[in-house]
Amino acid sequence: MFEQIKPAPPDPILGLTEAFKADPHPKKINLGVGVYKDAGGQTPVLASVKAAEERLLRSEHTKNYLPIDGQPEFDSVTQELLIGADHPLVRAGCVVTAQAPGGTGALRVAGDFIASTLGRRTVWLSDPTWPNHPGVFGAAGLPTATYPYFDKQSNGVNFAGMLAALHTIPVGDVVLLHGCCHNPTGVDLQPEQWDEVAAVVAGRGLLPVVDFAYQGFATGLREDAAGLHALLQHCTTVLVASSYSKNFGLYNERVGALTIVAPSAEQAKTALSHIKRVIRANYSNPPAHGAQVVSLVLNDPELRQLWEREVGEMRDRINGMRHLFVETLHEQGVEHDFSFIARQRGMFSFSGLTPDQVKALRERHAIYVVGSGRISVAGMTAHNMDYLCAGIADVLKTAK
Ligand code: LMR
Numbered sequence: 001m002f003e004q005i006k007p008a009p010p011d012p013i014l015g016l017t018e019a020f021k022a023d024p025h026p027k028k029i030n031l032g033v034g035v036y037k038d039a040g041g042q043t044p045v046l047a048s049v050k051a052a053e054e055r056l057l058r059s060e061h062t063k064n065y066l067p068i069d070g071q072p073e074f075d076s077v078t079q080e081l082l083i084g085a086d087h088p089l090v091r092a093g094c095v096v097t098a099q100a101p102g103g104t105g106a107l108r109v110a111g112d113f114i115a116s117t118l119g120r121r122t123v124w125l126s127d128p129t130w131p132n133h134p135g136v137f138g139a140a141g142l143p144t145a146t147y148p149y150f151d152k153q154s155n156g157v158n159f160a161g162m163l164a165a166l167h168t169i170p171v172g173d174v175v176l177l178h179g180c181c182h183n184p185t186g187v188d189l190q191p192e193q194w195d196e197v198a199a200v201v202a203g204r205g206l207l208p209v210v211d212f213a214y215q216g217f218a219t220g221l222r223e224d225a226a227g228l229h230a231l232l233q234h235c236t237t238v239l240v241a242s243s244y245s246k247n248f249g250l251y252n253e254r255v256g257a258l259t260i261v262a263p264s265a266e267q268a269k270t271a272l273s274h275i276k277r278v279i280r281a282n283y284s285n286p287p288a289h290g291a292q293v294v295s296l297v298l299n300d301p302e303l304r305q306l307w308e309r310e311v312g313e314m315r316d317r318i319n320g321m322r323h324l325f326v327e328t329l330h331e332q333g334v335e336h337d338f339s340f341i342a343r344q345r346g347m348f349s350f351s352g353l354t355p356d357q358v359k360a361l362r363e364r365h366a367i368y369v370v371g372s373g374r375i376s377v378a379g380m381t382a383h384n385m386d387y388l389c390a391g392i393a394d395v396l397k398t399a400k
Contacts, residue, residue, distance in 0.1 A: 012131045016368045025366030029384050031376045032368045034183065034347040035251060036314050041381050046249050048307035052296040056289075066285050068276040070099020070257070074291040077298040078257045082212065082225060082240055089232065093265030096272040098279060099286040101254040103213040103243030104136060109258050110209055110239050111140025112278040113271070114174060123174040123209070126150075126162075128372055130183045130211070133176060142174070150185045150350070155340035159193055163200060171205045177231075179212030179240070180224040181346020184374035188218065188345055194230035202234035213243040213256075216311040217318070218345040221247075236263040244294050246347070247311050253290025314378075318347060321380040325349070328389040334396060347378040353395070360399040365391035 010018065016032035038044050045053075069075065075097035079090050089095050100106035114121065123137045126149035134144045147169070148161035169175065177197070182188055189197060201208050208231050218224045231238050243256040258275065262268035279285065297303040322342045329338050341349045353361070353373040361367040367388060369375045380388065 012371055016370065019362075020368045023366050023368075027384075027387050028366035028368070029379065029388055030368045031379045031388075032370055034246065034376050034378060036246065036249060036318075036347070036378045037381065039317065039381055041379075041383065043251070044249065046307065046310045048297050048303045048310055049248060049250065049293055051303055051306070052293045052300075055296060056292055060292075063288070066099070066288050066291075068279050068285045069097070069272065070286050071288070071291055071295060073295040073299065074099055075257070077295050078242065079259060081215070081221065081298065082228060082242060082259055083232065083261075087232075089261055094263065094268050095259060095261050096268045096275075097257050097259040098272065098275045099291050100241070100256045100258050100279075101283065101286060102245055103211065103241050103256040104132065105254065105283075106241035106243070106256045106258040107133070107136045107209075107211060108140060109275060109278055109282070110241055111137045111142055112282065113239075113258075113275055114207070115141045116278060117271075117274050118172075118207075121173050121207075122170070123176055124165075124169055124206075125176050126178065126182070128184055129176070129178075131370075131372075133211075147175070149182075150187060152352070155187065155343075155350075155352075157187055157189060157193070159189070163196065166197065166200045166206070167204070169204065169206055172207070174207045174209055175201055176209045176211060177227070179210045179215065179228055179242075180218040181214035181348070183211075183213070183346070184348050184370065184372055185350040186344025186346050186348045187350070189227060191226055191230070194227040195234075198230045198234035201231070202236075207237060207239070208235055209239040209241065211241050213241075214246055214346045215242065216247040217315050217347060221308065221311065232261060235261075237261065244290065247314075248290075248294060248297070248307070249314075250290045250293065253293070254287060255290030255294060318377050321377050321385075322349065324382065324385055325377065325380060325389070328385050329392060332386075332389045332393040334389070334393050336396065341377075347376055349375045349377050351375050351392075353392070354400060357395040357399045360395040361391055364394065367391045 020030040078097050079095050123142050123144045124147050125133050127146035147165035148158045151158035215224045238261040240259040245251045260271045297307050326338050326342050351373045
């Protein structure tokens with residue numbers, strides 16, 4: 001039966017982790033996947049999460065199924081974090097949320113929802129984007145295309161190119177926007193650019209889907225939602241796929257959410273009925289633990305304060321590593337100007353390393369980065385920095 005099936009290629013990000021684990025090199029470094037490491041190189045369980053888990057262990061009295069769309073407390077606290085509990089749209093009932101297995105699960109539910117209710121429409125992705133985006137929407141039966149985003153010359157956004165492309169996207173198509181900490185470039189729109197994008201998206205009748213996986217990692221929890229808020233000012237319909245993998249460190253609990261903003265409470269309710277149908281046919285209902293932790297932490301003033309501080313500490317450590325990375329490259333004699341890395345936001349640095357240099361880094365130095373040249377700054381520490389920068393200095397000299 002399976003003789004004619006050819007092996008599939010490894011995943012460009014998670015496949016690297018598999019290869020990294022099998023690598024016996026004593027100094028190996030994994031800067032592939034976007035996972036936070038502390039100064040000691042560990043991916044910690046946040047203290048706020050641990051405290052919530054202890055409480056849960058004591059108070060949990062059932063493992064009964066959750067509702068198809070997740071716990072109501074989780075759904076409302078998610079809306080609060082993304083949009084604000086007092087926002088008129090939330091108060092008017094125009095916002096509905098369904099818990100999903102991670103940000104990826106939320107994107108897939110969004111894709112299935114779009115395909116099954118609105119039909120086959122193209123999803124426009126930034127160039128470049130997270131390598132899993134085409135796979136997720138493709139699996140939902142939606143074709144994908146790209147709009148210009150990154151400008152190699154300036155290491156910034158090619159805003160003119162992006163806007164011009166948005167003006168030509170067919171009415172009714174879907175535009176995927178990264179809420180903050182653009183993955184893989186770390187380069188975000190400025191507030192006034194978000195405003196312009198939102199006006200064009202609304203004016204042309206496009207459907208915005210916001211991939212919001214890094215809230216809290218750019219400037220702050222509230223500040224990072226500014227792009228989403230610009231969209232809400234202009235667009236009457238918005239989909240948001242959000243994730244608690246990064247800002248709660250709940251990677252393996254798979255906890256995320258799909259939030260839909262609709263023009264009326266009635267339309268929001270109808271949309272949710274279809275989201276529930278999609279979920280039921282896919283994984284029936286979501287897992288409970290991670291979502292219970294998130295609701296508990298966000299609803300308890302003390303735990304919430306602790307969590308907000310922990311998010312700030314993760315953000316500050318990553319930004320500290322950005323500066324140390326630029327300085328250490330300079331100390332290692334690298335002449336190329338990498339100062340732009342200190343201005344990028346979120347977990348990633350879009351280094352400009354070529355595929356050959358990426359390959360040489362892995363083969364010669366056991367340093368794993370994504371083929372696009374994306375480096376997870378969140379995996380850098382003061383201990384691995386010298387070895388890392390020496391490796392980069394070597395491949396810059398010797399590989400094309
Ligand atoms: C990443 O981009 O590294 C993360 O979003 C993890 C993943 O699932 O790819």
